[in-house]
Amino acid sequence: xxxxxxxxxxxxxxxxxxxxxxxxxxxxxxxxxxxxxxxxxxxxxxxxxxxxxxxxxxxxxxxxxxxxxxxxxxxxxxxxxxxxxxxxxxxxxxxxxxxxxxxxxxxxxxxxxxxxxxxxxxxxxxxxxxxxxxxxxxxxxxxxxxxxxxxxxxxxxxxxxxxxxxxxxxxxxxxxxxxxxxxxxxxxxxxxxxxxxxxxxxxxxxxxxxxxxxxxxxxxxxxxxxxxxxxxxxxxxxxxxxxxxxxxxxxxxxxxxxxxxxxxxxxxxxxxxxxxxxxxxxxxxxxxxxxxxxxxxxxxxxxxxxxxxxxxxxxxxxxxxxxxxxxxxxxxxxxxxxxxxxxxxxxxxxxxxxxxxxxxxxxxxxxxxxxxxxxxx
Numbered sequence: 001x002x003x004x005x006x007x008x009x010x011x012x013x014x015x016x017x018x019x020x021x022x023x024x025x026x027x028x029x030x031x032x033x034x035x036x037x038x039x040x041x042x043x044x045x046x047x048x049x050x051x052x053x054x055x056x057x058x059x060x061x062x063x064x065x066x067x068x069x070x071x072x073x074x075x076x077x078x079x080x081x082x083x084x085x086x087x088x089x090x091x092x093x094x095x096x097x098x099x100x101x102x103x104x105x106x107x108x109x110x111x112x113x114x115x116x117x118x119x120x121x122x123x124x125x126x127x128x129x130x131x132x133x134x135x136x137x138x139x140x141x142x143x144x145x146x147x148x149x150x151x152x153x154x155x156x157x158x159x160x161x162x163x164x165x166x167x168x169x170x171x172x173x174x175x176x177x178x179x180x181x182x183x184x185x186x187x188x189x190x191x192x193x194x195x196x197x198x199x200x201x202x203x204x205x206x207x208x209x210x211x212x213x214x215x216x217x218x219x220x221x222x223x224x225x226x227x228x229x230x231x232x233x234x235x236x237x238x239x240x241x242x243x244x245x246x247x248x249x250x251x252x253x254x255x256x257x258x259x260x261x262x263x264x265x266x267x268x269x270x271x272x273x274x275x276x277x278x279x280x281x282x283x284x285x286x287x288x289x290x291x292x293x294x295x296x297x298x299x300x301x302x303x304x305x306x307x308x309x310x311x312x313x314x315x316x317x318x319x320x321x322x323x324x325x326x327x328x329x330x331x332x333x334x335x336x337x338x339x340x341x342x343x344x345x346x347x348x349x350x351x352x353x354x355x356x357x358x359x360x361x362x363x364x365x366x367x368x369x370x371x372x373x374x375x376x377x
Contacts, residue, residue: 011036011069012055015048016200025054025071029183029197037068046074047086051203053078078211089265091206096260099124099295102326103157103216103269105149106364113142113311114149115358119335119367121298121318122326125157125214126261127269129296129320130222132287134277137300137312140170143218143273147178150216158208158215162201164194165224191228195251198225202255209266219255221273226252226286242282249289256293277302295321304348315351316343334371 013025013036023043025036036058038048048054055076058069077086103123105114117123123146133139143161150159159180163171171184183201185193198219205215219225230248238246259270274287297318304312324332342350361367 009058009060009069010055010075011058011071012053014200014204015050015052015054017043017048017050023048023050024068029200030193033068035068037066037070039070042071042074046077046082047088048074048077049203049207051200051205051207053207078207080211089210091210091258094209094260094265095263096126097263098322098325099126099261099267099269100325101125101261101267103127103150104153105146107149107152110149111145111311112355112358113138113313114145115364116311116313116315116354117146117298118364119338119354120313120315121296121320122323123269123271123296123320124261124326125269126259126267127271127296127320128256128259128294129269129271129298130290130294131271131273131298131300132276133273133300134302134305135275137302137305138310139273139300140220142298142300142311143220143271144174144177146271147174147180147218151179154214156214158205158213160201160205160215160217162198162217162219164198164219164221165189165228166220191231194225194228195232198255199251202258205268206258209262209268212266214267214269216269216271217259219270219272221275222252222256222290223273223275223283223286225255226289227282230282240285242280242285244282244285244289252290253293256290271296301347304351307348309348309351309355313351314347315339315354316347331368334368337371338368 011025013027015023015025017023021040023038025038027034054074056074057072059072060069076082101124103125104118106118131139131142147159147161150157161174161178161180161182163174163184165187166184168186171186175182183197185197205217208215226248229251230245233245233248240246256270256272259268261267274290275283276287299314299317300312301314342354345353357367
């Protein structure tokens with residue numbers, strides 16, 4: 001954001017460091033001619049990190065060999081006014097812990113899928129989740145509904161939606177549907193753009209967590225991101241089944257690995273979609289590589305979608321690790337009683353029975369009150 005204050009040009013933008021020591025303030029997540037150059041002394045003096053939102057006075061190019069305006073001083077970093085080096089936490093040094101603060105997705109009159117997730121695979125602040133889906137099983141719609149719910153129930157949470165290798169019209173629809181920052185690199189962009197945007201969004205999220213904030217990043221999707229890394233990775237000399245280079249997994253795993261709940265601090269929650277049953281062996285191998293890294297999984301079943309059963313969630317395969325930390329003891333008992341009941345049914349019958357129970361009640365609280373556990377409560 002450029003503005004003139006008392007005849008001096010000010011600029012506020014996203015800082016991105018260059019490996020050679022200098023950096024730029026960007027208007028958004030992509031380079032442009034309106035970017036502002038940041039010199040190495042300024043970076044060292046104020047301890048700037050990639051992903052910071054930096055504001056300060058700038059000078060227009062003074063010489064013929066200067067292409068960009070340059071930052072003269074720093075007025076604020078991530079909204080905090082400063083006059084020198086800003087001491088702050090380092091994300092990698094923060095202590096991670098299991099998610100214990102629940103994100104309730106249910107809202108009055110919400111999509112029934114959100115109520116199913118609350119009961120079957122609860123979401124906590126700091127969760128690392130995968131939404132595993134075949135094409136046309138409803139993963140993008142589910143991402144949209146989750147985003148709407150979080151923005152409504154938790155306006156204090158910093159919500160970022162990341163669309164990679166997606167259709168432009170899908171990006172527009174997401175921007176028009178959700179009150180959140182939507183960052184995208186569409187399918188007509190080169191793989192370098194996909195990787196660059198994802199890495200910059202991760203750094204932005206880390207800076208927010210360092211300042212004690214709760215952040216949620218919704219990525220659609222991890223499969224296409226890994227394909228981009230696979231195209232650009234320098235060969236490791238080994239190739240996994242489907243043509244996947246092991247080196248291509250490092251970047252996406254680093255992204256997912258950023259999700260964590262910080263003890264006595266903020267949190268970074270990441271939910272990413274993963275494609276299966278596409279007919280591509282590569283996509284299946286990518287999913288298998290990430291299968292053990294998440295602590296929450298939502299499995300969408302194409303067969304349910306073809307039968308027009310929505311949400312097409314396989315409730316027997318979906319779940320959250322350490323879910324007992326997110327429920328009260330009484331809630332946990334009743335939810336286990338519910339799961340035991342529907343667990344004896346065929347998958348599609350179990351889902352239909354649960355949907356029927358949900359439609360007969362106005363809220364999950366009402367549903368759980370109606371469940372009698374072994375001790376008679």
